[in-house]
Amino acid sequence: MAFTPHTDNDIVQMLKVIGANSIDDLFKEIPAEVRNKKDLKLEAPLSESEVLRELQRLANRNATPETHRSFLGGGTYNHFIPAVVDFLTSRSEFATAYTPYQSEISQGTLQAIFEFQTLICQITGMEAANASMYDGASACAEAALMAARLTRRKKILTSRALHPEYRETLATYCRFLEMELIDLSFNKNGETSLEDLQAHLDDQTAGVILGYPNFFGVIENIAPLAPLVHDQGAKLVVAVQEAASLGLIKAPGALGADIVIGEGQSFGIPPAFGGPHAGFFAVRQKDVRSIPGRLVGETVDQEGKRGYVLTLSTREQHIRREKATSNICSNHGLCALRATVYLSLLGKDGLRTVAVQNHSKAEYAKQQISAVDGFTLPFSAPTFNEFVIEAKEPVEQVMARLESNGILGGIPLQTFYPEMENHFLVCVTEQNSREDIDILVQTLGTSRT
Amino acid sequence: MNEIGTRGLALNEKLIFEHSRTGRRGFSLPELDVPEASLPGELTRDEMDGLPEVSEVEVVRHFTRLSSWNYGVDSGFYPLGSCTMKYNPKVNETAAQKAGLALIHPYTPAALSQGAMEIIYKLEQMLGEISGFPAITVHPAAGAHGELTGMMVIRAFHEKQGNPRRKVLIPDTAHGTNPASAVLCGYEVVSISSDGYLAAEEVAAHMDDEVAALMITNPNTLGLFEKEIVEICAAVHAKGGLVYCDGANMNALLGVCKPADLGIDVMHFNLHKTFSTPHGGGGPGAGPVGVTKELEPFLPHPRIQLKKDHYAWDVNRPDAIGRLRAFHGNFGILVRAYTYIRMLGADGLRRTSEMAVLNANYIRARLEPHYHLPYKQRSLHEVVFSEQNLKGGCHTMDAAKRLIDYGFHPPTVYFPLVVKGAIMIEPTETETRESIDEFCDAMIQIAKESEENPALLKMAPVKTRTRRMDEALAARKPKLRWVKEEKKN
Structure with a gap:
């Protein structure tokens, strides 16, 4: 089934208005020698009930908390x-809208993102947060690049106890940018080694990245590290892979973090084999013009009524092109909305x-x-x-x-x-x-x- | 004319934080069935300041009201050019919500995740057949993420050959993500001009041994098929360069032609455009990448192999660029695209592109007498007008805002940059002739209004709950979060 409504008569009438003889005529700019000579080799189309049976067959071959x-x-x-999360985020006014560029008909998305940004600031103890990133790992890589931008330095120290896939993502992002990445070992307690940090930290260091909790679940003792990092003019980046922990452990912002990134999946987003989830990215207010990704800000309309718009977009690729702070041009909006609903309920x-x-x-x-x-x-x-x-x-x-x-x-x-x-x-x-x-x-x- | 935009009761709604009352609750959890543990005091945070305390009903009303201020594809016609705002079939959602797909953990052993792995593997096969590329990765989270992945693959390939090269050529009609992605791979961007089409001669003139790649969009952002594409690719290849294609406009080519057959080496797909997954108010989408055989070794981790009777993770890939995110891609989005392609099959995909192109050309035919069309060649799935014919000092933005009063989402505006006051219209294949006609009638009416009563455009929109926003104020004094007001003494 194709989701195309035209009747044969519609097509004839429309071609007449266009002044074309056939549908084929519309594609005449495509050279004949590169057009497909044969139909695509795909399995026969399925009806709705058949496709759902097929997906159920595939779903049944996976182990989940419902089977194990x-x-x-x-x-x-x-x-x-909670049921409310699925229910509200399924509303198609949210789900089927595009990026909120036309603010007058996107206030729902915009206000929800503003609330998301606020909630992320509250749980991380930071002053400004963006509209979300793809995931924790890519947010972590972007945080390293931001630390390099802010300090104009190229050296990043990364704890080996940081999530291995975050470290691998970071390495890929930095691979072609002449960055220097140094691993910090972990000690017998499962914490990042203070000695190793002191051995490598110097006035060429752009940033130090720690997991909090780290990959071993360990709650790193950040407070004593922050002054060491700041004394060298470097940025302390704290990566939160399990955001539910922030209900109990000290907010990274209160411990001296300059950038706090993390994964919001724990806030009402299903595991789904690893995605889509929602990365979050929070900074100090003074650094906000260097943040990657979308930001929503409060303003007023012509009549003085409170409203929200995408703002500070001169950082972004559609304006700045090759000089942008990142190539990211979207966020994980619907996942961020799930987190917003979840945190509102809790x-x-x-x-x-x-x-x-x-x-x-x-x-x-x-x-x-x-x-x-x-x-x-x-x-x-x-x-x-x-x-x-x-x-x-x-x-x-x-x-x-x-x-x-x-x-x-x-x-x-x-x-x-x-x-x-x-x-x-x-x-x-x-x-x-x-x-x-x-x-x-x-x-x-x-x-x- | 029959006007669908009308007045309705629009409810005001505060921020969720402003509903908060101490002691209200919106959740329930089972009683703790183990002894309560605590952390050392220096690790434990105090009460969390600011988080709202609201009831479930308040949360439901709050977000329901917010949703009513939005316009989605399910509300009406949404002709954003380059965004492919087609209908998102609901069966995709039902499929993705199945417990065996939504609740599977990414570190589930391969033997216990064969269904999920089969979906990824088969989706890669299907995208490969549609595009002609022998290898596909579904790892990237979005189109721009796919671009970055594809350009890294290109860089890694050149490095392996002994010279990473320095430059990337990008036409002036390109999306802003193209140059931003190239820079993240350490490349210098060279912008090349096009006049509707990119000329092979122009590309050849810029080619040398230091050009790593040309990034092209086909059909381009004017909706025109690059008719010299074969010669362009040959010119790039002649100097050892590679051709990257931004697949944003693949909705014009399904079953019609395969980008790999044109000589393209790398292309990303946007599953949220071409393959009907919802845009979600800005994401999540997915940006799979297809490459030629010689580039396959450089694709990111992880890769799935089909062994005799089961799927396995291929871990022995020494040339892979690494990973650009955690886990296995935006699997929930992949499930939706898989469902869509399985329902359409070859005939349905071909019909999709045919009807998308028919609709765009129909709009073009109806509006050309009223709006200035800067490029006259036969266009495919979208059409770009300029603001030139608007009267009364009205600009593209004014016409766009007036369209909102008529009940439509505006087209993409001011892009591509090569057209002054661009109005970029992409209807997609899922619209009826009636909804397209209603839109065209409104556009024609607006052109007339610009002449007779331009204030109607300049004041617009007037039927929305809020009017035009003060964007300068938002940027000058950024207020990016709600802060509890201090109590006045």
Whole structure:
């Protein structure tokens, strides 16, 4: 089925108005020798009911929290999404609109983005935030470029405990820009090494990037690092891969961060195999003219009525072309709207409650697992809702045992960190009941047969 | 004429923060079933300042009211040129919301995510067949992200050959993202002029051993098929350069011609334009990239392989440029595009382009007597007029705002830059003849009004809840967030 409404008669009448003899006539500017000689080789078209059956068949081949007890985190989290979020963000006035360039008929999108920007400032403790980025990883790369712009320096120090896919994205973005990227090691507690930071930090450093919480779930102790970074005139970039943590841990803005970026997926956005999610990007007010991406600002209309517009667009590619702060020309608007609705529903109590539940359940799981023979906690620093476990037996064997019992037990870490043989990352959210955790613990402890 | 724009009761609505009352709640969670834990005091934040405390009903009314201030494709005709605002089939949404697709975690083991991997693999195959490119990646999150990916692939290829080269040629009609993406790959941008079409001679004159690539849009942003494209590609290739195509206008070519057959080396798709995924008020979309066989090794991670009877992640790709985002692409968007292509099939895709081109040419025929058409050649899926024929000191923006009063979303305005006061109209294939006629009637009426009563244009819009905004004020004194007002003593 094609979604084209014309009748044969419509087509005849329209061709007559155009003065063309046939549809083919309309394509005559395309040289005949490059036109398709054959029909496209695609499977036969499906009706609506058939295509939904096909998608259901494919959906059934995937494991999710509805089919398995899941303890997967690592940058995408299994949080509860209230019905209101799906309901409101499905409204097609939001979903089928374009970028709000015509402000008079886009005030809904514009005000919602203004609220999103405000909410991001509130949870990060920062002064200005943009309308969202593609995801946490690309926001992290853009933050490094912004630090380089602000300082006119090219050296970026990145914690090895920052999400490995954020680090890889950063490396790709910087690859052709003559930037220097230096890895900072992590210590035996799972925190970024202060000694290593001091060894590499100098007056050529543009920025220092830390995960908070980091990839191991560890809540980095940022406060003492910030003055060291600032003394060298560098920017402290804090990357939040699990935004739900901000209900409980100190706001990065209060700890001296210059740029706070992160992933908003935890705020009402489904995991969807990793996307689309919503990156956020927050800065100090004084740096706002160097921020990448869209910004919405408050103003008034001709009659003095409060309203919102896209603003400070002289930073952007459609005006500045090759001199723009970034090549980004969109945001993840509908995902940012999901986060806005979610945070509005939860409010300050709800966000705190979710964070406390995540932390408490993860602490319970951590204690229970570390009491099982053959499983230990390699790191000692405080964590939020995920933590690293080291197994005495091969991690593949552990995962296989869990999977055969309907459990997605965690993320093996050796792929990302070659030295972390038989380590895996376990995540516990408010969606995991005590029973889920007990069954995980019990299954881990089942002796091999 | 039958006017669809009319008055309606529009409700005012405060910011969500201004509804906040201490103690109101809009959520429920199960009781905590483990002992409550706490963090060391120095890591714990105090109460979060500012976050709203509102009830569920207030949240629902708030966002419902906001939505009523928006205009979407589902509200009416939305002829934004270059944006392809076609109807977004609802079945796409139902498909993407299936639990097995919406709730799958990106680190689920491959053996337990075969359905998701099959969708990605097959979508790549289908986009490859449509475009003629042997390798596709669905990794990029948006069109501009796809451009960046494609240009990095080009740079990595040249580096492997021994010289990354210095320059990228970009015609003056190009989208602003083209030069911005080239610069992020460390290239210097050389702008080349075109007169409706890009001449192969002009390209050849700029080609040398330091040109890495030409970035072209085809059909270009004037809606014209680059008729010398084959010669252009040959001229670039003759000096060892590569041709990048911005696929924003692919809606004109489905089943008609394959960009790879024209000599193009790299192209990005916009699934949110050509393949009907919703624009979402500015995203998320997806920007897959197709490349020739020799460029395939440079595509970003991750890649999926079809083994005998299952799909696997291909991890051994030493020349890959790396990744430009986390995880496997905007999978939720890929599901929607997959659903769309499976419903249309080859015939439906071809008909899509045919009807899109028919509609654009019909609008052109109806408006040409009333609006100045700077480029007369046969156009494809969109048509660009200028403001030249507007009278009474009225400009393109005035006509655009007046269209809002008539109940339409305005076309793209002031782009491409080569046309003074450009009015760029792309109707897409999903509109009825009646809705197109209503739009054309309004456009003709507006041209007449500019002569008889230009104030109608200059004051417009008058039927919207808010009038034209003071954009200068917003930029001069940026207010980018709500701040709680201090209590006055």
